[in-house]
Amino acid sequence: MAADLVVRLPFRHRPVALPVGSALVRKDTDAASRLSLGRRLVTAVAAAVPGRTVHVVADSAYAGKGLRGLPAHLTWTTRLRAKSARSPRPHRVPVNAAGPA
Secondary structure: OEEEEEEOOOOOOOOEEEEEEEOOOOOOOOOOOHHHHHHHHHHHHHHHOOOOOEEEEEOHHHOOHHHOOOOOOEEEEEOOOOOOOOOOOOOOOOOOOOOOO
16 A cells, blocks of 8 residues: 655646555454554654645545544545445425424
8 A cells, every 4th residue: 555645746737646655454464454554654644744634535445434533634535335325315404494383
């Protein structure tokens, strides 16, 4: 797993990803999960740039309850897992609707 910093360079038209950290995921071991390794890696990167917002975009392997309590300047976006439960949208109440009678 790798953490990259996406930057815009004055001599390039497209953004460039610069590697800033990595972690080894060892399968079939009791080592930390992908999610906990990813969180530790990104939290360390975010601590190195105080005052800046850090946005993480990751695969669904990096989604879960381990992301609760992230620092306020750290956002984490993943795609939904294949087994995710999708519920219908809540009923929208019109803005000018009267409350209960």
